[in-house]
Amino acid sequence: MEFNNPAGNNLFDKAKVVGQPIRRLEGPLKVTGRAAYAYERHDVASGQVYGYPVGSAIAKGRITGIDTSAAEAAPGVIGIVTTLEHDPIEGVFDYDPVRHFGGNEVLHYHQAIAVVVAETFEQARAAANLLKVDYARDEGANFTLSSTPEAAGETDPDPAQSTGDFDAAFASAAVTLDETYTTPAESHSMMEPHATIAAWDGDRVTLWTSNQMIEWGRQSFAKAFGVPADNVRVDCPYLGGGFGAKLFVRSDAVLAGLAARKVGRPVKVTLPRPMIANNTTHRGETIQRIRLAADAQGRLTAIGHHNATNALTEAGGEDATLPTVAFYAAANRQVVNAPAHMNLPNSNAMRAPGETAGLMAFEIAMDEMAAKCGMDPVAFRIANDTQVDPGNPDVPFSDRHFVECLERGAAAFGWSNRNTAPGATRDGAWLIGHGVAGAYRPAPVMTSGARVALTPDGRLRVESDMTDIGTGSYTVMGQTAAEVLGLPFEAVSVELGDSAYPVSAGSGGQWGAASATAGVYAACVALREAIAERLGVQEGDLTFEDGMVRHGNTSTPLGEVGGGEEIVGEDSIEFGSFRSDDALVATFGAHFVEVGVHAYTGEIRVRRMLAVADSGRILNPMTARSQMIGAMTMGVGGALMEELAVDERYGFFVNHDLAGYEVPVHLDIPEQEVIFLETTDPYSTPLKAKGVGELGLCGVAAALANAVTNATGVRVRDYPVTLDKIIDGLPSA
């Protein structure tokens, strides 16, 4: 099915199942431990053995030798694969410039250099410690972002946006701001680590793994193992989170596949938690210079944004300028992303890549600028809304309700009651503050397919290689199928994550739900056509309702149409270029946070959070809310805790486990509310839905940082906002 024009009125406008707060289809399996994650799939292949990975102990240099003799002689050891026995194995995609394994060159710390296979996990781990690796260590280049020419603004990359005359507008403006903000490197820290079981059958391989993008994975494995993609099966029905860490294949899967081929048995490999931060990817650190100019009425006339970030190669980096090009009005704009080549582990997509770090900085700058203009931060943002692409005013936003997000949120949060004087509200020993920030993220889509089968018992089975990373894909795809075939939700089953099924959008970039449900819709329309053909009528003459198909005065139970056989429909949704040529399709939100800052210790506590989201049709308000509050929780992590500390002498992330890398827990978040605007975006998909998962994170940290400033009068421009950065400036008691 081609989606080449904005959606008109359709069945989703009078939906009975889509839009309902239906509980997660796989929820009972999850909470009873029966939804097995990759490493736990003991039943998929017999004779599984354990591979334990070894990471490089240097950040840059060469391996001159690996002595495996002691490890080979250790109890239970079956085989060892070292990097020296393979040519370098690279990733498939330009935007994932990774070296999985192979060769003697070390590009970054904890790069995989060997895997030791043994009968038990403990034997494999013990033997891995017996490998003797000789290195020739190089000094490495640029472990410190702040000392790079990119951070100093001394390089001259092509601007992402250059509109009007920034310098002239900035020089002549009534009000200006010129500040630098920093965000640290961060680690995805999803609950389930990277893990894979690999088994070969001749030259065919199956990988039971944890991956957000099944088809990307299949292509990558084929290249890594040197076999045709048709020989690779990837299966991942459940993921315990991904956050971008599992968009691409990582070394667990490559090591499992190579080791399984070498030892002739199924091999399972998980990356130990302390290896993940340096072996895989992370969110890159950023240093962002933001310049804003406004007229005397508080309307922005110029926006400048320069972002420096680390990248192992030319690609990658955290492009914090992504939202800047489109979020707010201003005629004169100069936006530049400058990735610095460094020998740190490569950075790549993590939790709303670009927007997260960008809005952490930009939405503080907006707060500071509002103060300089003498305006309320909500009113200042409203005054600088745009309904068109500011860099290309002929292109409108397809459906943008940012102002309404701010207004609804301000009313629901009680914004007008806040004390605008910083550091002036006390609740016992706690200084109280309130902050706001805007949220913006594009609403991309991807081609997505599905197969639906109507079975003789009147049930519907949906099959797709779509993944569910904990977001609710099973549920919203099942709701869509039920809607289109006029069945109750209970009559639908959904099977996901297997490369044997039609290729879907996968989970990433908040495109998953919108794209995958549109793909299910396409497949269901194909099924309705197949049903019409069986009945010898036109599809348009049929009504699907209450488990029956009606035409004229005849009603047939759906299960009887096939005469004892399955009827199958399969199709993909293809999104036409009108979606990007004629409009900007994006999602919008506003975050409001109340914090308490301890007046004597500077301890920062979230007291309540509110998000308002404009994301088109909400497919399931329960799963959408869960995505939002999960994302808001990540925002608290980014604001207050998360930071990969770089050892700037040797080039690695020091706090590479969950003891030293802190993320929020339930006790950190007392109250979260979410309001969804009831919008529909006909430019997005036939369901008029967009994503919420990443929107929910965008801007959160800045709302918190702004609340801390309101509470204390101290402005922190260097994340995370920790007590040591505010304690000296706290108001005296």
Ligand code: MOS
């Ligand atoms: Mo997302 S960071 O595109 O999984």
